[in-house]
Amino acid sequence: MTSAHVDHPMLAPEAAPPALQPVTPRRARPAAVARRLVPYAYLSPTALLIAVLMVVPIVMVISYSFRDNVIVQENPVFVGFANYTRVLTDPEFLTALKNTFVFITVSTVAHLVLGLAFAMMLNTPLLSGVTKAIFRIVYILPWLFTIAVIAVIWRLLLDPAGVVNYVLGTLGLIHDGVNWFGDPGKALWVLTFVNIWSGYPFFMISLLAALQGIPADLYEAAAVDGANPVQRFLSVTLPQLRPVIVSMAVLDLIWTSQQFALIWMTTGGGPLNATEMLSTYTYKQAFSEYEFATASASAVIVLLLTMILAFFYVRQQRER
Amino acid sequence: MRGRTSRARRTAAKVGVLTGLVLGAAFAGLPVLWMLSTSFKSNGEVFATPPKLITENFSFDAYREILGNTAQLRFFVNSYVVALAVTILTLVVATLAGYAFSRFRFPLQRLINAVIVSVQAVPPITLVIPYFGLVVALGLYNTYPGLILTHMVFTLPYAIIMITAYFNTLPRELDESVKVDGGNGWTALWRVLVPVSVPGLVAVGVYTFMISWNEYLFALTLTRTDNMRTVPIGIQLLMGQHSYEWNQMMAMSILGSIPVLLLFLLFQRRFVGGLASGAVKA
Structure with missing residues (x-):
């Protein structure tokens, strides 16, 4: 944790110490050609895997999306953009799009706020290192459980007969047992809450490392200028954290939009499509309805939306 | 005053x-x-009011049920086989790639790097449809290799990026000294760089194991029979099958979380540092 170097993989490996490579002669001799091929040889297993696991599948899913009856029949017919039209005019898809938007934006903002608040408390100079280390482990806990476990924990807690209803009922905040995941008006917010619970530690860890990397003399200078804690937070902490915050936020939007397991294991997209997301919609089209062609069109749309977010991420990384 | x-x-x-x-x-x-x-409760006590943290029937029965049931144990075996294989394969392939990125300058390097980086952003839900077709066509449906291969699409980019970054921190004089003694790049990599990089490789390995252990969507889609299911799917199956044996579901959840919790606690310092510098989640 002492190395407060926060960086993101999307730019990591390109910058190796330059110019230590021996200068290659202009005219290529066989030995020199062989030597030039050496790095590609080291990369060949990776290249093969990326080709099989990424390039081929993406080509496949795009080609599926322009055909009908793919996978279930031998010779699917070319149908142009018909699958896209069908998906984009499907009210369930539009509901899924809207739900996904709410889910990812609320989750990301809450992850950021909670992660920053917890990171700042864990970074306080007022408490001993041991105390902070213990709290840190407790705070990271939600992140260490797999989504399947998180789903069963919250189904247990939020069961109509569960402990959450008991506590709220005892406090007089609710009267009858609330069916948190079963109420169309509440399910999306409950799901978002569970996702917030399971995802904030990742922001917290990154922001904690970034906080520890802020030079102390910046705070001293601000203190000399008579800045109070709030002013110090606004004029030193936030500007210093800005690059980390922006890249974490974009990454989180991407990851949260890909969330499937949590939704599938708590609400399954219901009740009445109240928690239908792009991921569950696509999955259902493929593996419940066996409409692999419409599912592929939906999957390509999801890919395009993700690429837009990834584009902002890469641009943000370049600016840093 | x-x-x-x-x-x-x-x-x-x-x-x-x-x-x-x-x-x-x-x-x-x-x-x-x-x-x-x-x-630790009996199933009848799970929703008893008022709720109690420790009940009269405190027992390890739920754990005994899970550990005494070969069908449940099979989920754990499957998860270990898949996660360990993914970890080893990822480390080997990523070490080779990391060496190329760290120690060579070559045409298309930036492009290849950009492709590897962008792989991380591709949504699993987009991949799962063609994977289904591909895995069935290759005869890998409902097999270990089908799961192991597809899990590597998540683990490999992160591992390559982390290992490249780690190798970049090691001075080139290290591998040059091997070459002076008559060794080539291959011996330099395995005899010098890899042994020196053990701490970094361990962190990458732990993270790889966690990603694979926790993976849900591919495990759900690319396996069919209960004897091929992994722990996350096993937990879900327990939810339907036994009409909510909550105590057993919680015991299974805890047993299924122990490997990851242990790995995290053991490697916390390295792991949190590496995570902060790598920042990728499954």
Whole structure:
């Protein structure tokens, strides 16, 4: 944790110490050609895997999306953009799009706020290192459980007969047992809450490392200028954290939009499509309805939306 | 006078921070504590009112049920086989790629790097449809290799990026010294760089294991029979099959979380540091 170097993989490996490579002669001799091929040889297993696991599948899913009856029949017919039209005019898809938007934006903002608040408390100079280390482990806990476990924990807690209803009922905040995941008006917010619970530690860890990397003399200078804690937070902490915050936020939007397991294991997209997301919609089209062609069109749309977010991420990384 | 007010203010600040930390810890920790408590109850006591943290029938029965059931144990075996294979294969392939990126300058390097990086952003839901077709066509449906290969699409980019970054911190004089002694790049990599990089490789390995252990969508889609299911799917199956044996579900959840919890606690320092510098989640 002492190395407060926060960086993101999307730019990591390109910058190796330059110019230590021996200068290659202009005219290529066989030995020199062989030597030039050496790095590609080291990369060949990776290249093969990326080709099989990424390039081929993406080509496949795009080609599926322009055909009908793919996978279930031998010779699917070319149908142009018909699958896209069908998906984009499907009210369930539009509901899924809207739900996904709410889910990812609320989750990301809450992850950021909670992660920053917890990171700042864990970074306080007022408490001993041991105390902070213990709290840190407790705070990271939600992140260490797999989504399947998180789903069963919250189904247990939020069961109509569960402990959450008991506590709220005892406090007089609710009267009858609330069916948190079963109420169309509440399910999306409950799901978002569970996702917030399971995802904030990742922001917290990154922001904690970034906080520890802020030079102390910046705070001293601000203190000399008579800045109070709030002013110090606004004029030193936030500007210093800005690059980390922006890249974490974009990454989180991407990851949260890909969330499937949590939704599938708590609400399954219901009740009445109240928690239908792009991921569950696509999955259902493929593996419940066996409409692999419409599912592929939906999957390509999801890919395009993700690429837009990834584009902002890469641009943000370049600016840093 | 001034010293006393600043000390009082300091105490007040300390109390404030501690209160905040305790509230946050309750938010983070109480659900986990409740899971633990439920795993020691009898199923009849799970929703008893008023709820109790420790009940009269405190027992390890739920754990005994899970561990005495070969069908449940099979989920664990499957998860270990898949996660360990993914970890080993990922480390080997990523070490080779990391060596190329760290020690060579070659045409298309930036492009190849950009492709590897962007792989991380591709949504699993987009891949799962063609994977289904591909895995069936290759005869890998409902097999270990089908799961192992597809899990590597998540683990490989992260591992390559981390290992490249680690190799970049090692001076080139290290591998040059091997070459002076008559060795080539291959011996330099395996005899010098890899042994020196063990701490970094361990961190990458732990993270790889966690990603594979936790993977859900591919495990759900690319396997069919219960004897090929992994722990996350096993937990879900327990939800339907046994009409909510909550105590067993919680016991299984805890047993299924132990490998990851242990790995995290053992490698916490390395792991959190590496995570902060790598920042990727499954």
